[in-house]
Amino acid sequence: MRKKIVAGNWKMNTDLDGAKELASGVCGLLNREVQGGTSQVPEVVLFPPHVFLPPVVRICADHQGISAGAQNCHQEEKGAFTGEVSAGMLASLGVTHVLVGHSERRAYFGEDDQMLAKKVERALAHGLTPVFCCGEMLQEREAGNHFEVIKSQLGNGLFWLDEIQIRKTVIAYEPVWAIGTGVTASPDQAQEVHAFIRKLLADKYEAGVSANLSILYGGSCNAQNARELFSRQDVDGGLIGGASLKAEDFIKIIQSF
Numbered sequence: 001m002r003k004k005i006v007a008g009n010w011k012m013n014t015d016l017d018g019a020k021e022l023a024s025g026v027c028g029l030l031n032r033e034v035q036g037g038t039s040q041v042p043e044v045v046l047f048p049p050h051v052f053l054p055p056v057v058r059i060c061a062d063h064q065g066i067s068a069g070a071q072n073c074h075q076e077e078k079g080a081f082t083g084e085v086s087a088g089m090l091a092s093l094g095v096t097h098v099l100v101g102h103s104e105r106r107a108y109f110g111e112d113d114q115m116l117a118k119k120v121e122r123a124l125a126h127g128l129t130p131v132f133c134c135g136e137m138l139q140e141r142e143a144g145n146h147f148e149v150i151k152s153q154l155g156n157g158l159f160w161l162d163e164i165q166i167r168k169t170v171i172a173y174e175p176v177w178a179i180g181t182g183v184t185a186s187p188d189q190a191q192e193v194h195a196f197i198r199k200l201l202a203d204k205y206e207a208g209v210s211a212n213l214s215i216l217y218g219g220s221c222n223a224q225n226a227r228e229l230f231s232r233q234d235v236d237g238g239l240i241g242g243a244s245l246k247a248e249d250f251i252k253i254i255q256s257f
């Protein structure tokens, strides 16, 4: 059975008090869900800015089914990389996941496939689950190239892993034109790409990999559209940006299975 996952990418938002309040708010509401036992409760991962990871890790540690992830890690083990944060440092805090290849990192920080492959390797070496993001830009979709783009991003960044390693990853499909725009992919569009990714996995790895790897959708996913997106066969949850910044909105997305 594939894991259902709802993840909140806070990006460069909140301050210390706000981060603690948001994490506590989500944990409190999630507790009610778990105890209520009425709906299927997915695994939840919060991705605060690096500096707020220690308190968010601590808050999550008191609750079931929720943990903290990092928005990025450096690709090298350690050394003279001023201002950077390594996978080992994150693991030592109790962080469980790390985003790799978010389109904002690719676009604004020049992260290429080769660098992303190294980040994946480094994350796995420290027992972190890489959440590998892929997705096409608007002009690529309009030109009908989205499948090629996604195939190439996954091929270069992720599919060099062996059978054992790939099972320890999560994939997030985030079409760049849907991120922060209010224009979400339709459930059919999301399903089509997710099924394509699963086929790529099936072509490359043994059947169990494709069947068991969680593929999340991200891009203007919110409390209004999550249920329909998550109802599709190959959509195993969401990577949520803006709508993860209010505990009440985020919990509604968590309730959408």
Ligand code: 13P
Residues within 6 Å of the ligand: 009, 102, 174, 178, 179, 180, 181, 182, 218, 219, 220, 221, 239, 240, 241, 242, 243
């Ligand atoms: P929005 O939900 O704000 O569109 O952001 C999606 C995203 O980039 C999550 O990583």
